[in-house]
């Protein structure tokens with residue numbers, strides 16, 4: 001059905017995987033349970049229990065229009081085709097690979113999608129949304145289907161989805177002028193104050209200290225001078241952190257935190273970055289936010305916001321406070337408990353900082 005040897009095809013898959021992290025770390029289902037493509041351009045998927053989903057995009061060629069598909073573990077019973085309308089040419093549910101179900105969305109040839117802007121958002125452990133296009137194409141909601149799995153034929157692909165080498169290549173850190181910049185990284189909380197406590201007892205203080213230490217290492221390698229406000233579990237008041245930064249007169253101040261939702265809701269996940277004042281602070285926040293989102297596929301973008309936190313309000317230099325995920329959220333906590341993800345987050349924050357220093361600092 002698809003020309004897997006086509007170079008162009010591979011290139012697009014590659015780009016899509018890197019920029020959109022389309023292979024999703026959904027250890028969420030043993031099969032696709034239901035799907036809906038709404039007329040606002042949103043594809044909604046409901047999966048069953050633990051599984052990985054893989055998503056792909058192929059750019060239009062002379063014969064086909066743009067095409068998007070997702071592979072789910074488990075074979076469905078009855079392959080079928082659904083005729084589309086508006087921008088959608090057709091939707092197919094098939095089983096091109098043994099043990100897998102594939103949902104394919106074929107778009108009309110004149111439709112030009114922007115897969116690089118797509119993000120898969122986990123709204124709950126088993127529910128996923130992806131906005132495929134903006135609603136300026138009018139069309140009717142296309143079918144809502146239930147996919148019944150073929151009994152006794154479910155294979156769960158537990159292979160890890162992130163290929164770290166690719167992520168590292170992708171995040172290749174920018175160069176900055178050596179021995180020119182000074183950054184203070186502030187791991188939140190510490191000592192008797194553990195900060196947020198999440199699923200399984202995961203502590204904010206531990207996570208942010210580890211991430212901060214990796215950031216320090218990465219920036220130091222690029223010739224940036226870095227000091228941490230704390231290097232170990234110590235009780236450090238907010239004014240002490242601020243005095244530390246102001247005394248050293250660093251170029252920027254970056255405070256690292258992890259979130260907890262009220263009522264410890266497991267369905268609340270996401271990343272956000274705060275600044276208090278100035279375009280420099282906002283620019284730094286934007287650069288960091290963009291990078292951390294890239295390494296956290298599926299986790300919602302809660303945005304770059306103005307915040308009145310003590311440490312960013314009272315420091316004299318451009319200052320930001322990064323919330324690297326919800327320790328109380330199922331999706332974020334599962335990641336943040338892993339060393340590999342902490343490294344990725346640190347890498348992303350270091351990249352945002354270096355981009356800022358090389359262009360704005």
Ligand code: ZN
Pocket residue numbers: 188189195196204257258
């Ligand atoms: Zn905190």
